[in-house]
Every structure is written in structure tokens, then in C-alpha cells.
Amino acid sequence: MAWLPKTENLRLRRLNLADLGIMLFVISLIVALLLAGRVAPEDVLAQSGPFNLTGWSLPVDALRSLSRIFIAFLASLLFTIGYGYAAAYTRVGDRILVPLLDILQSVPVLGFLAASVGGFVLLFGPFWGFEAAAIFAIFTAQAWNMTFAFYHTLRTLPKDLQEVTSVMRLSRWQRLIHFELPAAIIPLVLNSMMSFGGSWFFLAASESFLYQHRTIHLPGIGSYIAVAQQRGNTAALLAAMAALLLMIVAVDQLFWRPLVAWSTKFKMGQVESQEEAPSSFILTTLRRSSLVQSLRERLLMPVVESLEVHMIRRATTRPPARREWRLVSTVLSFVLIGGTIVFAVLGAAHVVGSDLGLVPKAIVLGFYTLGRVLAAVGLGALWTVPVGVWVGMNARALKWAQPLAQMAASFPANVLFPLIVVLFIRVGLNLNWGAIPLMMLGTQWYILFNVMAGAMAIPADLKEAGKVFGLRGARVWRELILPAIFPSLITGGITAAGGAWNASIVAEVVVWHGKTLAASGLGALVTESTASGNTVALLVAIVVMSGFVVATNRLLWRPLYRLAETRFHVEE
């Protein structure tokens, strides 16, 4: 029994180099947060005038933005676990919570921001209200797909492991921490990464917005960029872009890479995979550090342990209050449904009372934007399909192209909009057309990723069979490649279209150096009605846009997806 940890060993463990590095990192983090926090007490609204674009404000602003994203991420994680659990295990779950999530995910993210600012300001006052609204907007960009991933994991837990936990008579809490959460780690990390990447896009828009004719600039890199755009300060804009890129790379290396490497431990299945496991220098350092180890053994484990004991005692002393719980959930669902109906009626009455002509107008604008969305996806596919297939079938190209594409996808395209618009002005391109390439800029990457993955997955024997039968040129494409990548192409298209709807809100109105260019479209309607404080128009615009998203999903993407699943499914 050599394994028993000897306590004296623990005590004698020396601090090693790894510990030193970790301590330095923690200290610098504290310093950075303190520095960033110093700006906080000042009046936000007062800052809207002379926003500082010089000196040290950029790194501080960048850190503030980063902490906003992390706070939103934490909130998303908590929401994911709570909502996903309720959706999977309660009776209201399948009937109400899952469809609700489907709808929430169709509402444009910036629509949430526009709709929620007023409420948050009312609740928390102007300072914390604007903060909360910005964080909430980022949260809405992150939470939905994470929640779906967790819900899906809970619904597809391996049956034998479920039976084990039942025979062992583990409590609900024990099941959650020993089984359900670990089983969900991999999908959660992957979806978190995607969500996080998307957040950068909304960061720029959520920190700086017009609210009842006032320009709000929350201190942060998003506002920094917005102000630089307004003043036409190219140098500041470039500096901010460099800072953004640096931050994206740093977060990827310091946060996601270790997490991804750690998450491989939670892979289901009993076979050690032949693929090279992702590794992370940071993770190895953390694991080897005796400081972290003793923190784990002395602090984390006892806390988890005592929590578990506490929960068991609670479970045994208090019989499960099933009836009360059912009552609570029934009441809750009634409140939810009732509230929804009341608000829907109120909203409708409001619209009817003020201007009924808004609805058909918004629908017409919606078709314009729909056209742009489809054009952006189609044009995006035009170049990403050949490039993606080439890279996907070429191992060497894949090695450098994949991380590069990942970076490109994370980089918020809207930061580049003004620079491109300058070009548009020069060549005399109307934003009505110009919005299409702007939307493409942010969304084409999803298609590229998926096509790459699809091309990588073409079974070698199919390729060989193609060669044997002398498939060449156009026929290879028609009979082998296109059918094989079709499912991934559709998946990429769905994601890209969703992104394009979101992007329309920032792509259809662009400001550069005091000039405002606008296209006519639903996205522009959202932006303009937020700016002018026209709540009715805003409401109509958001509802119509959500309706468009839901309708295209049902009428266009789902049938395509089903076709892809049945007809073009390549068996492993």
C-alpha cells in the first residue's frame, strides 16, 4: 500500500519554480484588476464627452473589457447548469424550457441589449445599470449554445453509468458532481470556447451605444474603438486592434488551451485514442506545482467533501418534498406563461396604439436583410468550400491553416467595418450592397471550419475508390466531395446565417469620422430605434427579426439538415 499519502511528505514539499510562476501571475492579475478598477468610481456619463484615447488607457480599458467577458461567462456557466438541469429533469422542461431556449437563441443578441438597458438602469441606477446591460448582452451571446450542450449531455448519459449511480444510491448532488458535470465537461468546454470567441464581436457593440439620444461609453476597449471610429483616429484604432488580437491570443493560450488539455480526461469510452492529445504547458505546470497540489488536497477536496456530507445529511433528515416542489414548479410555470401573455398583449396594444404601419414596414425591411443574409452565406460558401476542401484534404496545410482560421474567426470583424466603409465611400459603393461583404467578414469562418472538418472526415477508402474508378475533375466534386461535405456545409450555413442576422445590426449602420452610413434593413431599424429611444419600433423590429430567424430555420435549414442527415450521411 505504497499509495497512502504521507502527511509529512506534504509538509516537506518545497516550493518549486512552477509555484513561483503561479504566484507572480496571481499578483500581476491583482495589480491589473486594481489598476483597472481605479477608473470605476467616476461618473460614466461624464466620460461620454472627452474619452481618453492616449497613453495608458488602452491596456486598462482592455482589461476592463476582458473582466466583463469573464463575468458574463461565469454567469453563463451558472445559468447553463441550472437551466439545463431543470430542462432535462423537470416536467416543465421538455414542454416549456427547451422550446423557450430555442426562441431565445433566435433573438438577435444586440436586440437583448437594446431591450434591456432601460430595465437595468431602472433597477441599478445609471452606473451599474449600463454595466449590467453590457454584461447581459455578452451573456446572451454566450449562454444559449452552452445550455443546449449541457441539456443534450444530460439527455444522452450512458445508460450503464446511470444504472451504476442508481445501484450505488448516490444522492442527486453526488450524481451531479461525480457523474453529470464530468460527463458534460468536454461539450461544455468546446461550446464555451465558441461562445467566448463570439463575445468579442458583441463586446465592441455592447460597451458603446446610443441610449435616448445620449452616447454611452463604458470604459473598455469596445468604447475605445467606437470613439476612435467617431473621431477618425486611425492610429488609435490600429493600436486597439493590436491589443484585441493580443488579448485573444493570450486568452486562448493561457485559458482555453489548458482547459482543453484538461478536459481530455473526461472523454467517454474505454479506449485510449491514437490521436495526439492536446497538451498545455500551463496545465502541466499547474499540475506539477506542489502549491497547487496542496491547495487541492487541503482546501478544495475538504470543501467538496464536507459539502457532500452536508448534502447527504440534508437528504436523509429531510424527506424529499415532492409535493411542494411540484406545486412550486406549477406556480412558476403559470407565472412564466401568464407573464409572457400579459407582456405580449401589452406590447401588441402598444404597437396598435401608436403606429400600426410599423409592422408591414419592418417585414419589408426584414426581406431586405434576409436577402443580405442569404447572399452573405452564399458568397461566403463560394470561396470557403474550395479552400476548405483543399485544406481539409491536405494534412500539411491543415496544420497552419486551422489555428489561423480560428484567430480570424475570433477577431471581431465589426472593428474593421469603418476602415472598409472608407473604401466603399471612395469607390462609391452604397451600404445597401456594402453591408453584404461586412456581414460575410464575420460569418464566413463558420462555413470554412465546417467544410474543413467535413473534408477531413472523408473516409480514405472512398477517396481511393474514387481514384480507382477514375473520377477526375468536376466528377470528383459532383460524386465524391460535395456529397461528403454536404452535411458539414449545411451545419456551417446554419451557424453562419445566425451570425449574419446578428451582424446585420452593426453592419447596416456604420459610423466613421462623424459620417453615418445606413442601409435600409431590419438591422438598421434596430440600431436606429435604439438610438432615438423609440421603444415601439425597437420592439417591433426585434420581434420581426426573431420571427424571420425562426421561420428560415424551420422552412429552409431544417429540411436541408434532414436531407443531409438521411441522404448524405457517411457511416464511420
Place this chain on the structure above:
Amino acid sequence: MASAQTLLSVEAIVKDYSMPSGNPVRVLDEVSFGVQEGEFLTILGPSGSGKSTLLRIIAGLVEPSSGQVCYLDKPLTGVNPHVAMVFQSFALFPWLTVQENVELGLKSQGLGARERQERALKVIDMIGLDGFEGAYPKELSGGMRQRVGFARALVVEPDVLLMDEPFSALDVLTAENLRRDLLELWLEKRIPTKAILIVTHSIEEAVYMGDRAVILSREPARVIAQVPILLPHWREREDVRFVRLVDQIYQTLTARPAATDSVFTRRRPTPVPAVRAGSLTGMIELLDDLGGSTDLYRLGDELNMDLEDLLPIVEAVEMLGLGRVREGDVALTEPGRAFAQATVLARKELFRDTALANVPALAHIRHELERHPQQRVGAETFLGLFERYYSPEDSRRQMETLIDWGRYAELLAYDQETDQVYLEAENQELQSPLPPS
């Protein structure tokens, strides 16, 4: 051990699953038996006989439609607190080390960390996993993984140990090794377990390990025999008594349903065993090579096939009237012999005739197709007929088998994209002289 106390009793357990059509399908029918203290009981049955469901009812994981499970004469509700279970798939948590996996079972009992660790290490030691405490399941071989499965079950010191085909995912040598080790722990009373219940489809395994075999029939499962195994341990497979006992159980398992069976009005069609036409022809050729008749047990041995895999093929041969099973022997019939010696094309002809005569479902499909103006009918039409009596998966499987047979016999063709069965135009019928492999 006649005087021993009845520890666990299974009383008139019935389990029905309701089909989409609303018809309930009976999986377990009035299953009753008792488990004595100190007994090693094996439950033996062909695949699909619901023996795993039975084990899960005993564990309290699945609720019976009627009947009850009693522990020391007290009826049980909910999860059975007196049992631990070993799974065919091992069912280990991949993110926990060996020791953490073993300790997990103790956690619900609210034991402290130190006591958990001590008990876990003791069992790990006993089961022969010493040195692997900190390893993850992925790093272990199949046999070592199942040892973790045993350790996890034994660490809670259950009164009854339930095992669901614990050795069938292992290779022959590893399985034998593990059987011996478990038997040793049991016979030398090094574990406080009062009874062991193992579900298996391997007759040899049952005769090697158990004190008694409860034999289940198929669809629905009923207890058709309880065979006491009184040979002294350690048992030798070459022993004449051992071989005789195995042979006897084989006969019981493969016996035609007794005459009393007709009292039980089964209106549903005989299930079509999931066997490809290729396997069928292979089996008939093999039987012909062996002189047209052989002992089933020896046949399984020769092919290195489990009863579970062998029985459906034999059943299919019998269903088509190409062979006959009598008292553990399988023999080719006259058409069977003719089939074995025919040419490829003649075989198809023979197969077509015998299939139409002996498989009513196939004849029905052919008939419907001929009647239909386009000679083309959606598969779901026929699927619906099966689904009145079988689960959707079962129905699909049977339909797939019929399509395979029908294709081989050139009785019908099938279009996967439209999911339609159709008749090929007459002139195309002879264009595929190659039999499917």
C-alpha cells in the same frame, strides 16, 4: 443446501412493454424462483430472453408490471439496498482513478475519507489490482477493468452480488482467469457476500461456476427448467459429467416449445431470426460437410461461437425447413441437402420455394406487391404489421432480414432512399447471378 434460508425470492414477475401500436409485448412471464443463502445461482437464456431485464428488476432499477421481489420475505420497493452489480460493459467512470471508482460506492454511505480509503485499498488488494490504484480505466486492459468493476461492487459488502454477463466482453483466457479468481474468493469465503446471481448465455460458464441454473425460454421468458449442478469444485471441463450436463442443458434450451405452449394463445407471428442469407447458406454447406447432422454443442465449439450467435442461425435454417433440431442435434432435411448440393442459380430457386412455403411474412409481402398496381409498397406498411407485436427496433430488424432473404431469393427488391419494397421487372430478374456474400 436445502436447509438454508431463502434470501431473495422472485415471485411471479411479469414485465410488459407497450408498443407504439398500443399492444403490450410481454418480455417476462410469471417468472418465479428463490435464491438461498450461500448459493451461486446462474440465470441462463438465449439472447433477447429478457434475462438482463430480470436482473434489473431484482436490483430495483426497473419496475415489474406485476409480481414482486422479496428480500427475507419482505417485498422490496425502489432500488434494492442489499445488492451490488457488475456490468458487462464494466461501466467505470473514465475520469476517476481505480481507487476513486471503488470509493464512489462508499460515498453514498457517508463514510469519512480515511475509512473509505482503507476499505477501498483492502478490496483492491484482494481483487489483485494492487499497484494500479492511481491508474485511470483507459490505461487498463479489459480484464483489469472488470476487476475494478468487481472491486467496486464488493467494497460495499453487498448481501447479494448481481452480475450481468460479466465475462462476455473479455477474451477467452482473461475471462477464465477472472472466473477462477472470483470463484476462489467465493468458495474460500473471503467475501461476506451471501449469494451470487449471474446472468449468462454461456452454458459452460454456468456449469463451471454455479450451484443451480435457472433456464429461461425466449419471448416471453418463462422458467423452463431449474437444473441443480452438484459437481464438486473445482470442475473440469473435460470431465464426462461436466460434458453430459452441458449437453443436457443445450437440449433443454433448444427443445421445441412443449405442447402445453399452445394453451398460451400466441397469435403473433414467429419472429424472423436476424440472420443474413449468406450466413444461412454457409451453415447449410457446413452441415453438409459434416455429414448432414451434428451435435449442436460440438458445432458451437467447432465454429467458436456462443450459443447466442449460433442459435439464431440454426433457428433460421429450421424455419426455412432446410434443417431440423432434435435433442441437441441438428440435421439437414431433404430440401436442405438438395440446397447444399445445388448450383448458385438453382439454390436461389430452392430458397425461393421454401421461403414462400415456410415464411408466411415473406409470402405476404410478395403477395401484396403482386397485387399492387405499381408493384411498389412502402416498407412501413409491412413494418406496421410487425409493430403490433414487436418493438420498433425488433420490427425493423425482422423487416431487414426479410428484405435480405427476399433479395437473395429474387422475390423482391428494395429501394433504401424511398424506403419502398418493389418487384423488379421480369427481364432484370436473371441479371445478378452472383449470390450475396
